[in-house]
Amino acid sequence: MQLTKQTDFAFRILLYLGQLPEGELANIKAICEFYGISQNHIAKVVVKLTKLGYLASVRGHGGGIRLAVQPAAINLASVIEDFETSLKPVNCDTPPCRIAASCQLKGLLFEATNAFMNTMRQRTLADILPKQISAASSLAVEIK
Amino acid sequence: MQLTKQTDFAFRILLYLGQLPEGELANIKAICEFYGISQNHIAKVVVKLTKLGYLASVRGHGGGIRLAVQPAAINLASVIEDFETSLKPVNCDTPPCRIAASCQLKGLLFEATNAFMNTMRQRTLADILPKQISAASSLAVEIK
Numbered sequence: 001m002q003l004t005k006q007t008d009f010a011f012r013i014l015l016y017l018g019q020l021p022e023g024e025l026a027n028i029k030a031i032c033e034f035y036g037i038s039q040n041h042i043a044k045v046v047v048k049l050t051k052l053g054y055l056a057s058v059r060g061h062g063g064g065i066r067l068a069v070q071p072a073a074i075n076l077a078s079v080i081e082d083f084e085t086s087l088k089p090v091n092c093d094t095p096p097c098r099i100a101a102s103c104q105l106k107g108l109l110f111e112a113t114n115a116f117m118n119t120m121r122q123r124t125l126a127d128i129l130p131k132q133i134s135a136a137s138s139l140a141v142e143i144k
Numbered sequence: 145m146q147l148t149k150q151t152d153f154a155f156r157i158l159l160y161l162g163q164l165p166e167g168e169l170a171n172i173k174a175i176c177e178f179y180g181i182s183q184n185h186i187a188k189v190v191v192k193l194t195k196l197g198y199l200a201s202v203r204g205h206g207g208g209i210r211l212a213v214q215p216a217a218i219n220l221a222s223v224i225e226d227f228e229t230s231l232k233p234v235n236c237d238t239p240p241c242r243i244a245a246s247c248q249l250k251g252l253l254f255e256a257t258n259a260f261m262n263t264m265r266q267r268t269l270a271d272i273l274p275k276q277i278s279a280a281s282s283l284a285v286e287i288k
Contacts, residue, residue, distance in 0.1 A: 001147055001228055001257070008234045011249055012241070036239055076252070084145055090152045095180055097156070104272040105155055108220070112263035113145070119256035128248040 007083040009037065009045045014054065014079065018071045018129045025064030045083075052082055071129055077121035087113055151227040153181065153189045158198065158223065162215045162273045169208030189227075196226055215273055221265035231257055 016031050028046055032039045046065060049055045056068040067074070081087070089109045092100045100106070160175050172190055176183045190209060193199045200212040211218070225231070233253045236244045244250070 001145065001224070001231055001233060001260075002235070003145055003233045011234070012243070015243060015247065015249065035242055076249075080145070087145055089145060089147045090155070091146070098179055099156075099159060103159065105159065105220075108264065108267055108272055112260040115259035115263045116145075116256040119259045120252065123252055128252055 001089065003080065004084060005041070006045055006048075007080055009041060010049060010054075010079055010083050011076075012037075013042065013045060013049060014067070014071075014074060014125050015128070017055070017065065017067045018074075018125050020066070023066060025058055025062075025066050027064045048083070054079075067125075071126035072124050074125040075121060076123050076125065076128070077117050080117065080120060087117070089113060145233065147224065148228060149185070150189055150192075151224055153186060154193060154198075154223055154227050155220075156181075157186065157189060157193060158211070158215075158218060158269050159273070161199070161209065161211045162218075162269050164210070167210060169202055169206075169210050171208045192227070198223075211269075215269035218269040219265060220267050220269065220272070221261050224261065224264060231261070233257060 012035055013031060016034065017026055020026060028039060028043055031037075032042045035042075046055065046057075050057050050065070050068075053068055054074060055065050057063070057065050089112070090105075092103070092106060097103070156179055157175060160178065161170055164170060172183060172187055175181075176186045179186075190199065190201075194201050194209070194212075197212055198218060199209050201207070201209050233256070234249075236247070236250060241247070
């Protein structure tokens with residue numbers, strides 16, 4: 001039961017940028033090198049995060065990307081909803097499952113997915129950034 | 145956010161067999177034809193379901209498969225645990241994620257997955273088989 005790579009990368013980019021001092025710009029290459037993920041994969045997710053209003057992009061020499069909003073304004077369920085192709089744990093439609101009309105598993109999986117998403121909906125990016133100075137510093141040092 | 149095809153097929157096989165009159169045998173070919181899924185895929189899952197004690201298999205002419213236990217004894221969270229390769233929504237280990245040590249997303253995803261699994265754990269196969277006679281009949285007719 002996995003989230004897509006796109007959602008995973010979106011979270012990693014947001015966590016990276018959320019650690020930086022407010023307003024500081026990062027460049028995509030540094031994020032890719034930090035995580036060891038190809039620039040192509042990260043760039044696609046950065047474009048989408050920017051279009052969706054999570055990131056702001058500054059072009060030109062000395063440019064880069066940063067969070068467009070405060071970490072506390074980034075709801076973690078919204079990130080999943082924006083990046084997952086489907087929130088249905090099984091695909092009843094392609095090809096169409098023959099028992100779809102009478103199957104009660106669908107409804108139960110919907111209920112379970114809601115329980116998952118409700119847990120995520122109670123938190124923002126601010127809640128998953130290291131709280132303690134020591135932890136924050138250690139991640140900041142790793143990022144630098 | 146999807147369950148694997150293996151888990152999906154395991155549920156479909158259990159739902160099919162759970163609909164049959166107690167003790168009645170089904171054959172794999174009929175299940176494959178009913179769902180339009182290749183025999184190879186279904187056979188692998190049947191072997192695993194049998195090894196795990198969900199199904200009983202009778203060999204020879206007139207043989208087939210049936211549930212080895214009552215539907216009420218088949219917990220739906222256990223089916224997921226038995227068939228999913230991982231319950232972690234993101235893979236922090238391969239390749240190792242550089243922020244894994246200080247990342248708080250992991251713990252939150254674990255909590256959300258628990259909420260999902262707890263919903264499934266409250267139900268058995270008996271709970272997702274059609275309850276009303278009309279619904280049961282309609283599925284039985286489809287299966288025949």
